[in-house]
Ligand SMILES: NC(=O)C1=CN([C@@H]2O[C@H](COP(=O)(O)OP(=O)(O)OC[C@H]3O[C@@H](n4cnc5c(N)ncnc54)[C@H](O)[C@@H]3O)[C@@H](O)[C@H]2O)C=CC1
């Protein structure tokens with residue numbers, strides 16, 4: 001174990017990461033500098049290949065595993081590693097995989113549970129913390145770790161700042177003590193709704209910005225989309241009970257700026273592909289990773305429609321993704337909307 005610079009409360013903990021995509025692997029690599037980490041993924045053959053290669057060649061190539069990181073293809077053994085009260089269990093799957101994963105955890109001992117996924121569940125319109133409560137109840141200390149954080153940069157050890165959102169003060173303290181330090185800063189929040197709405201909706205707005213940039217609409221248009229996108233996040237988020245200040249923070253504005261402007265973003269790359277009139281299936285296949293903004297656009301369009309929350313950019317993105325609206329027509333429709341005051345958060349359309 002190395003020292004824990006910048007974290008006087010650091011405690012070495014057994015950590016298990018469930019989900020071996022780009023983000024789960026990057027988090028496992030980063031935490032393995034200070035903790036004994038087990039990395040599990042649902043594809044046993046892929047996990048065996050990862051163990052042999054000492055690297056996740058499919059989802060995060062070029063980042064050899066450090067000594068503190070062990071691949072664990074066996075689910076029970078992976079859970080047992082972090083089952084004690086000091087243990088940290090990190091669910092690193094996409095939103096679509098969270099409920100099935102939690103179902104597998106229902107009868108198991110869990111010390112502390114953290115999830116990393118960003119989105120609303122399609123079909124139910126639930127946020128991840130609501131899925132966790134539905135499946136596991138309130139008995140497990142649990143929270144969402146979110147914020148502007150491209151996997152490749154975290155795996156390289158570059159600086160980043162994250163937020164742990166949870167109702168449980170001991171959980172927040174456990175995550176800060178485990179993750180804060182060195183080049184990672186971790187802030188605490190009790191606003192689970194605000195943190196999760198920001199992380200979910202920014203992915204849809206990154207698709208919109210990718211479309212605009214791909215069409216060559218310029219930096220003014222990009223800034224306008226990001227700013228009015230933040231208004232959409234805030235409008236939906238406050239309607240669901242989130243706090244305005246959360247949307248101005250790391251998991252709101254911070255992650256929105258990163259994902260809309262950084263070419264490492266998969267969601268932004270979906271938008272760039274759409275701007276070239278590529279079919280969505282082809283874009284997703286070429287990407288080889290999840291782009292949460294795609295299912296999320298459908299989920300948020302439905303949810304906002306039910307709640308009467310005005311989300312024109314989200315609706316425009318969903319129109320391109322699912323209704324065959326050409327990207328140029330999407331932009332024309334947005335520009336053709338009636339003028340209005342620059343309000344951020346009226347909860348209903350006006
Ligand atoms: N990559 C990044 O930089 C960051 C990603 N996230 C979030 O973390 C979550 C996971 O993203 P990545 O690991 O980057 O995705 P990825 O596409 O690199 O990997 C996805 C992983 O989940 C598995 N998977 C795919 N569909 C699944 C399903 N329906 N059920 C269970 N497992 C499934 C795949 O086998 C793979 O191991 C997403 O919600 C993403 O928004 C959050 C912060 C940063």
Ligand SMILES: O=C(CO)COP(=O)(O)O
Nearest residue numbers: 147148149150265266267
């Ligand atoms: O959430 C992310 C960065 O914070 C990753 O965004 P993408 O899924 O668009 O790559």
